[in-house]
Structures are given as C-alpha cells and as structure tokens.
Amino acid sequence: MRVLGLMSGTSADAIDCAVAEFSEAGGRLDMRLLWHGEQPWDEGLRARILGVLPPATSTVADWCQLDTEIGQAFGAAASAAIAEAGPVDLIASHGQTLFHWVENGKARGSLQVGNPAWIQAATGTPVVSDFRIADIAAGGHGAPLTSTFDAMWLGETPTALLNLGGIANVTVVGLSDGALTGDTGPANCLLDAAAHRFHGLPADLGGALARAGRVDERALAILLADPFFAQPLPRSTGREYFDGDYVARRLVDVTLEGADLFATLTELTARTVADVINRASVRRVVASGGGIHNPFLMERLAALLEAPLLTADELGLPSDAKEAYVFALLGYLSATGRPGVVVGAGGRAATGATHPTVLGTLTPAGSGQPAAPAITLALHNQEEA
Secondary structure (H helix, E strand, O other): OEEEEEEEOOOOOEEEEEEEEEEEEOOEEEEEEEEEEEEEOOHHHHHHHHHOOOOOOOOHHHHHHHHHHHHHHHHHHHHHHHHHHOOOOEEEEEEEEEEEEEEOOEEEEEEEEOOHHHHHHHHOOOEEEOOOHHHHHOOOOOOOOOHHHHHHHHOOOOEEEEEEOOEEEEEEEOOOOOEEEEEEEEOOHHHHHHHHHHHOOOOOHHHHHHHOOOOOHHHHHHHHOOHHHHOOOOOOOOOOOOOOOHHHHHOOOOOOOHHHHHHHHHHHHHHHHHHHHHOOOOOEEEEEOHHHHOHHHHHHHHHHOOOOEEEHHHHOOOHHHHHHHHHHHHHHHHHOOOOOOOEEHHHOEOOOOOOOOOOOEEEOOOOOOOOOOOOOOOOOOHHHO
16 A cells, blocks of 8 residues: 655644555565655745744634645645655645644643645545544543654664654653653744744754853753653643743743853753653664754754664654654554554553554545445334334
8 A cells, every 4th residue: 555644743844745655464564665755835824824823813714724725735745746756545644733732731632734625636545634633532642643653663672763843752662661652842843933033034044043152051940840841751742832932931030032042942952852761761862853954952962862862864764754654654554444553551552542542534535436326315214113
C-alpha cells in the first residue's frame, strides 16, 4: 500500500508531504521511503492561521473559512505530491492544529482543521484524518503521536526521539516498562514570536540573535518555575499556552529584551528538554524538526544532554520529513485496523490513554466511481414486525 502523509506543525511554516510504501511478511512491516517534499503556505493564509491563535480572538466564521481554505491547500499539496511521486492508495492528513485543549493536566480536546473532503475531491483518493481525538476519548493526550513509529524504528535500544517544532516533544523507547512520551515545552514557538515581533523575521535564523546575547538567570528561573515543567509525562501543551504573550505574562517584574531575550528563550528550550531526557537514562538522543537547523540550540542541547545527540538524517530518515512519514504510517495502521499508539507504563497507552486505540476517521473515495444502482427503501414500523 502506498500512503501519502501530510503534516503542518505548530510553526505553520509549510505543509510537509511524504510518500511511503508498506508491505508485510512474516510479522515484519517494511516501510519504503519513496519521496518527500514540502509545500510552503501562501503568506496571506499563513498570516491568517497565526492570526487566530491565542492570545488573539477569532470568530466561528474565521475557523469555518480556515477549515475550507486549509483543506483546499492540503488538497493542492497532495495533488502536487502525487503528480511528482506517482499515485497513492491512501492519504493520511494531520491537518493544522488551531487549539489543543488541556485543563488541569488532562487533555479535553484537540482541533485540527483542513477538511479532508477537499483533499479527497482534489485527488480522488480516500483520506484518513482527525487522528488525535480517539486517543483523547480513551483518556490520553492525543499527542505526541510518534510512539509507534519510534518504537518500531529504534525500539531495540534505549533512545529518546526528540522533535523540535513549535513545541518540543520527546518519545523514549527501548525501556523495559514500555514507551514514554510527552511535550517538554516550547521549542521554536517563543523564539519565532519574538523574532517576528522585534525583528520582522520568521525565526532566529541560525541562532544568531541568541548567540549574541547572554542568559538572564533571574528571568530563566521565573520561566522554569512554570508548573507545567514539573508535570510528569505523559503531558501535552501547545501555542494556546505558550503563546506570543507568554513571556510578558511570566516576567512581569523583569525586563528581558534584545539578544538576551533570545539567549534566555533558547536556554529555556534546551534545559526543559534535557531535564526530561536525562531522567530516562537513554543511550542516544535522535532529533528532528525545524529546530535542528538552529546550530546554537543544538550546541546547548549537546552540552546539557547526558547521551550523544544525533539527527534523524544520520540514521537514514530525513529529519524535515519525519512527521509526514509518521502520519503515513498512522494512516496505514488505521486502514489495517491497528492501534496508532504503543503501550507505555502500567499497560496504558504511551499517551496516557487507558488502552491503545485505532486512530483517525475515513473520508472514502467518491468522485469518479460508478453510480450506485437505483434502489428503493421500504420502511416498516414496529407494529408490522
């Protein structure tokens, strides 16, 4: 089965696309990485996506329009991917997260928009989407959803797989009591917000701003005192918590600006990631996501982590395409009726759900199919039975 995975993360910088071919024999699943690429967002649409995220306010009309326009953008990206990589049997679309609802450490819901009907209409291919909510309904966090991919790929050795997107998340595999997964906190989101607000840049490009500054230890201590960082895994969060005003809310009595702001936020990411991973006693850390292109952040992580830091590229998986390949696998597992999350401690799913669940909902192929033969429907009431 050939599956196209589509993913846009919390940074909303592009739609990542990846095509994989799956085959099974003798209890082994082979995944051939056939093609990957990305479709940059239209700048106007990206601005509107970021513009509805907290702390901004928005209307139901905004979200309805984005659901359609993002779905159409995903459909165009899928069509372009298929034109280049060849036909696929299934599309697995994560969509674009607008809100991940967590209260008192428990996930209550998660909204990804980009209606799959537009993807199906553009490609004539069935689409699996809405991957997170089944896990949340079973008591889990619905995030991160990389545990099955990570355990199947590198689970023979105690390994922490780190994703540095807008939010940083980690999955630890190869442990005797099952996988462990969760969000560690901000990776790029606070840095990106500051770069845009103060310099008109999409990010701290190359970590240059942070490298020119010094860590403000008082400010860092206040940020690290956020109760979120003391929560055990599994845990989840998003840009609705670490939003563009997060730093100002936390640092009411501290002035943090210029290059020191970027140095401190980079250190916040590095320390919160290292704190989680170093407790797991792993033999290696394998990183992916946009943050690996920030050399200063990678230097700080390497200095703080107790295990060697590698990138997914060094182990044969394109780092920038990892999440799209993850969703290709999740789509295949859904289509074949298998759970998308592995077992963690205590027999629960790694996300904290009471049990691993089959993820996603199906939008079947419809256009181009032969019309169903006309039939009549005869209704019978209970008294006639």
